[in-house]
Amino acid sequence: MTISPDDMVFVELGPISLNATVVTTWMLMAVLVVTAWLVTRRLSTQAQISRWQNLLEVLVAGMRDQISAVSQQAPGRYLPFIGTLFVFILTANLLNLVPGITPPTASLSTTTALALCVFLAVPVFGIARDGVVAYLKQYLRPTPLMLPFNLIGEISRTIALAVRLYGNIMSGTVIVGILLSLVPFFFPVLMQLLGLITGVIQAYIFAILAMVYIASASAAQKADDQREQTAERQTLDTHQSEHHSDG
Amino acid sequence: MDSTTLVAVISIFTAGITIAVGAIGPALGEGRAVAQALQAIAQQPDESGTITRTLFVGLAMIESTAIYCFVVAMILIFANPFWTQLSSATGG
Numbered sequence: 001m002t003i004s005p006d007d008m009v010f011v012e013l014g015p016i017s018l019n020a021t022v023v024t025t026w027m028l029m030a031v032l033v034v035t036a037w038l039v040t041r042r043l044s045t046q047a048q049i050s051r052w053q054n055l056l057e058v059l060v061a062g063m064r065d066q067i068s069a070v071s072q073q074a075p076g077r078y079l080p081f082i083g084t085l086f087v088f089i090l091t092a093n094l095l096n097l098v099p100g101i102t103p104p105t106a107s108l109s110t111t112t113a114l115a116l117c118v119f120l121a122v123p124v125f126g127i128a129r130d131g132v133v134a135y136l137k138q139y140l141r142p143t144p145l146m147l148p149f150n151l152i153g154e155i156s157r158t159i160a161l162a163v164r165l166y167g168n169i170m171s172g173t174v175i176v177g178i179l180l181s182l183v184p185f186f187f188p189v190l191m192q193l194l195g196l197i198t199g200v201i202q203a204y205i206f207a208i209l210a211m212v213y214i215a216s217a218s219a220a221q222k223a224d225d226q227r228e229q230t231a232e233r234q235t236l237d238t239h240q241s242e243h244h245s246d247g
Numbered sequence: 248m249d250s251t252t253l254v255a256v257i258s259i260f261t262a263g264i265t266i267a268v269g270a271i272g273p274a275l276g277e278g279r280a281v282a283q284a285l286q287a288i289a290q291q292p293d294e295s296g297t298i299t300r301t302l303f304v305g306l307a308m309i310e311s312t313a314i315y316c317f318v319v320a321m322i323l324i325f326a327n328p329f330w331t332q333l334s335s336a337t338g339g
Contacts, residue, residue: 069300160311167314174321205307212304 004170005102006109021107028092028104059087063207070208071215078211081121085114086207093169093199097192103199106169108162115162118210119154125214161209168202169195251333258327262320269316276309 008020039052049057063083067075092110095103104110126135139150172195179188248256284302288295 066300069297163318164307164311164314167311167318170321171314171317174325201303202307205303208300208304209307 004107005104006107008102020102021104021110024095024101025092025104025110028088028095032087032091066208067211070211073215078125078214081117081125082207082211082214085117085210086203089114089165089206090200090203093203094196096169096172096195096199102173103169105165106173108166111162111166114165114206115158118161118213119158121210122154122213157213161206165202165206168198172198251330251337254327254329254333258323258330262323265316265323266320269313269320273309273313277306280305280309 005020005024009017010020010023011018035052036056039050039056042050043053044050060079060083063086064075064079067078067082071078089105092103092105095101105114123135126138129135139147141150172191176188176191176195179191280302284298287298291298
């Protein structure tokens with residue numbers, strides 16, 4: 001029994017081997033790109049829209065809502081990255097239901113690559129927003145003593161992101177595989193339905209966590225500023241009300 | 248008992264213990280989190296969107312500890328490095 005689609009090697013060219021993970025990922029990318037291209041080729045602003053356009057509109061509008069709710073910022077800058085992550089992981093997880101295909105997210109290589117994308121995107125978005133100095137300064141918050149812990153946190157959350165997605169999807173595949181040899185036909189189907197829920201939730205969680213990590217740096221700074229401002233305003237208010245009660 | 252059998256026995260036993268103990272903590276934690284979230288939704292139905300989103304993200308965080316244990320158990324059973332080393336050394 002193979003635990004990872006990495007072990008199913010199709011072609012071996014010297015050091016490079018073409019395994020099931022890579023092939024499925026490429027097929028998935030092709031399907032996504034072609035579908036998106038076909039749908040967005042003929043967009044209409046009429047009241048009557050095609051059902052595919054409707055699907056994409058719901059998806060994009062939903063992602064924009066979620067991003068702006070989580071980050072408290074305009075979603076436009078983050079939508080391409082977060083949206084791509086969500087759509088890719090969602091469709092990859094749903095491949096669980098297609099017979100003969102192991103989802104690419106059931107391989108630790110794929111999820112590590114995705115987590116590394118998030119790991120790199122955090123400083124890229126942070127520096128683009130606040131500049132290098134302001135971004136690096138947030139590692140010294142709340143005190144410079146916290147620097148090693150901030151660095152450890154940065155690395156451990158990347159590992160957690162990769163292992164969480166991998167573990168959830170791999171567990172679904174492996175458990176269905178084990179159950180098929182014990183109680184075939186009915187019970188594995190129920191576990192696959194559970195895998196459907198898990199897949200959608202994990203895709204959502206991966207995208208939301210990526211957004212939280214990206215937004216947290218600038219959000220922390222903004223929250224500090226706001227707290228100072230409200231504190232000043234409150235002291236002003238109390239002074240004024242004291243004056244009023246005196247007069 | 249030769250060393251190969253010993254590795255097999257300890258691996259299987261540890262895999263079971265790992266997932267058993269590793270499931271207890273997250274189960275208690277998730278139960279508490281869901282109970283609190285339901286209470287919060289009952290008190291403030293208007294905020295259910297925010298509460299649900301935060302709940303899901305928190306549940307994923309809690310659940311990942313159980314997932315780590317599961318991954319370790321799976322490695323012990325299906326991809327045990329010591330087992331592979333021993334079986335290749337004895338030529339079996």
